[in-house]
Amino acid sequence: MISVEPEAQRALVIHPALLRTNPADIALDLEEASGLAEALGVEIAATDAFSVREIKAANFFGSGKVDELSAVIAAHDINLAIVNSQLAPIQQRNLEKKWGVKVIDRTGMILEIFALRAATKEGKLQVELARLAYERSRLVRTWTHLERQRGGQGFLAGPGETQIESDRRQLADKIRKLKSDLEQVRRTRSLQRSKRKRAPERVVALVGYTNAGKSTLFNLLTESKVFAKDMLFATLDTTHRVLILPNGQKAVLSDTVGFITDLPTDLVDAFRATLEEVSEADLLVHVRDISDPLTEKRKQDVLDVLESIDAGPKFDQPILEVWNKMDLVDTDDVADIEERRDVLNSKGKYDRFFAISCKTKSGIDSLNDGIEAALSHSDEILDVVIRPNDFHVRAWLHEHGDVLEEKIDDNGTYGMKVRLPQIDVGILRSRHAQIFRP
Numbered sequence: 001m002i003s004v005e006p007e008a009q010r011a012l013v014i015h016p017a018l019l020r021t022n023p024a025d026i027a028l029d030l031e032e033a034s035g036l037a038e039a040l041g042v043e044i045a046a047t048d049a050f051s052v053r054e055i056k057a058a059n060f061f062g063s064g065k066v067d068e069l070s071a072v073i074a075a076h077d078i079n080l081a082i083v084n085s086q087l088a089p090i091q092q093r094n095l096e097k098k099w100g101v102k103v104i105d106r107t108g109m110i111l112e113i114f115a116l117r118a119a120t121k122e123g124k125l126q127v128e129l130a131r132l133a134y135e136r137s138r139l140v141r142t143w144t145h146l147e148r149q150r151g152g153q154g155f156l157a158g159p160g161e162t163q164i165e166s167d168r169r170q171l172a173d174k175i176r177k178l179k180s181d182l183e184q185v186r187r188t189r190s191l192q193r194s195k196r197k198r199a200p201e202r203v204v205a206l207v208g209y210t211n212a213g214k215s216t217l218f219n220l221l222t223e224s225k226v227f228a229k230d231m232l233f234a235t236l237d238t239t240h241r242v243l244i245l246p247n248g249q250k251a252v253l254s255d256t257v258g259f260i261t262d263l264p265t266d267l268v269d270a271f272r273a274t275l276e277e278v279s280e281a282d283l284l285v286h287v288r289d290i291s292d293p294l295t296e297k298r299k300q301d302v303l304d305v306l307e308s309i310d311a312g313p314k315f316d317q318p319i320l321e322v323w324n325k326m327d328l329v330d331t332d333d334v335a336d337i338e339e340r341r342d343v344l345n346s347k348g349k350y351d352r353f354f355a356i357s358c359k360t361k362s363g364i365d366s367l368n369d370g371i372e373a374a375l376s377h378s379d380e381i382l383d384v385v386i387r388p389n390d391f392h393v394r395a396w397l398h399e400h401g402d403v404l405e406e407k408i409d410d411n412g413t414y415g416m417k418v419r420l421p422q423i424d425v426g427i428l429r430s431r432h433a434q435i436f437r438p
Contacts, residue, residue: 009040009043009080010042010043010077011037011043011078012047012048012069012076012078013034013044013048013082014049015029015030015033015049015084016049016084017029017050017052018051024293025297027049028293028294029049029084030047030049030084032261033109035211036084036106036113037109040109040113040116041116045076046072046078048069058091059091059095059098060083060085060087060088060095066099073099073100078101079101079102080101080102080103081099081101081102082104082105082109083095083105084106086105086106086107087103092104092105107266110263110264110267111130111134111264111266111267114127114130115127115131122182125178125181126267127267128178129266130266132171132175134266201242201250201251201252202252202282202283203251203252203254203277203280203282203283204243204254204282204285204375205256205278205283205285206253206254206285206287207278207284207287208258208259208287208288209288209289209292209298209299209302210260212258212298212324213358214255214287215255216358217322217356217358218253218255221367222242224239224241238254238256238277240253240254240255243371245368245372245375246369247372247376248402249372251375254277256275259301259302259305260301261297263301263305268308268309275309275311278306278309279311279315282318283318283371283375284306284311284312284317284318284319285320286299286302286319286321286322287324288324289324289325290326291325292325299321318374319352320352320353320354320367320370320371320374321353321354323354323356324356324357324358325357326357326363327359341354350377351370354366354367376419379402379420379422380425381417381418381419382417382425382436383415383416383417383437384397384418384435385414385436386413386415386416386435387412387435388411388412390435394416397420400420400421401420401421401424402419402420403416403417405417
C-alpha cells in the first residue's frame with residue numbers, strides 16, 4: 001500500500017498595521033499572530049509587519065507590497081499566507097491568484113484553531129456553524145488545492161466530515177440543521193442552569209484573554225487536572241468543578257473559552273449557548289496576564305466581548321480582577337503593581353484586585369478569601385429560633401447557609417446565627433416566618 005504524506009504547511013505571517021499604531025505594539029501584535037499560527041501546527045517560514053497607508057479594495061495591499069511578498073513566498077518555498085487582518089472575499093481570492101498559495105485572514109485562522117481544539121459534540125457544532133457562516137460569504141471550494149486526507153475539522157484539513165458542499169443550497173441546509181441542533185443545546189443548558197439556580201451553590205466564572213492562565217488557576221482553585229498549556233486557545237470547552245471556599249461553603253467554578261482581539265462575530269454567536277453561562281454567573285473572575293505589555297488593551301478586549309453577551313460591570317455583574325504571572329514581572333515593577341492594587345482595593349467594601357502567580361502559587365489564598373467576600377458581601381446574618389417541630393428548617397439552613405453560631409437549650413430549641421444569600425432569606429421568610437425572633 002502506498003501512503004502519501006500530507007504536504008507540510010510553511011507559512012508567511014503578515015501583520016498589516018494602521019499608521020497610527022504604536023511601533024512597539026506592531027511587534028507585539030505580530031508575535032500574537034505568530035502564536036496563533038503556531039497553534040495551527042504550521043511551520044512559520046517568514047514574518048513581516050508593516051504599516052499600511054491605505055487599504056486597497058482589490059488586493060488589500062498596494063501592488064508594490066504584493067510583489068515584495070510574492071518574492072518572499074517564492075524564496076522560502078511558502079504554501080500558506082496568513083494575513084493578520086480581515087480580508088474581503090475578493091481580496092482573499094485575488095491574493096491567492098497572485099501568490100499561488102492558500103491565503104487565510106485572522107478570522108479564518110481563529111476559526112481553524114477552534115476547529116482543531118473542539119473536543120465535545122457541542123464544541124464541534126458551535127465551530128462548524130461559525131465556519132459555515134464565515135464560508136457563506138466566500139467562494140466555495142476555493143481551498144481545495146490544499147486538500148489532504150485527515151478526517152478532522154478545519155479549513156486546512158481537506159476532505160473530511162465537515163467538508164463544505166459546493167452547492168450553496170446545501171450549505172444553507174447545513175446551517176439550518178446546525179442552528180437547530182444548537183438550539184437543542186441551548187435548551188439543555190438552560191435546564192442545567194435552572195437546576196443550578198435551585199441548588200445552594202453559587203456560580204463563579206473565569207473569563208479572560210486567551211493564554212492569561214485561566215485553566216491553570218482553575219486547576220489550583222479546584223485541585224483539578226483540566227488541560228492547561230502555554231498556548232493560545234488551549235481550552236475551548238466549558239468545565240465546571242466544585243470550589244471549596246475558606247468558610248467551608250461551596251461554589252461552582254466555571255472555566256470558559258478565552259477571548260481575543262477581533263474575536264469573530266460568528267464565533268461569539270455560535271458559542272452564545274456556552275457564553276450565556278458567563279452572563280448568568282453570580283461572580284466573574286477576570287484573569288489577566290499582568291506581564292503582557294498590552295495588558296490594558298487585552299482587558300478592554302475582554303470587557304467588549306462581555307458587553308456583547310450582556311455580561312460584566314455594565315450589567316451590574318460583580319467582577320474581580322486577577323493579575324496573573326507576577327513571576328514574569330520585572331522586579332522593579334512588582335512594588336508599583338502591588339501599590340496600585342492596594343490603592344484600588346482601598347476604595348471598595350471588599351478587595352476586587354489580586355496580584356498572583358499561578359506558577360509560584362503566591363496570592364492564591366488571598367484570592368480565595370476575595371471570592372468568598374465577593375459572594376457573601378450582600379448576604380444577611382439572621383438570628384433564628386428552631387423549635388423541635390421545625391427541625392427540617394435547621395437542616396435546610398445547614399445546607400443553604402453558613403451557620404456561624406448554634407446553641408440548644410433545655411427544651412430542645414436551637415438558637416442559630418446564620419449567614420444566608422439575600423435570595424434565600426426571601427425564601428426563608430416566606431415559608432418559615434415563625435422561626436424569626438420578634
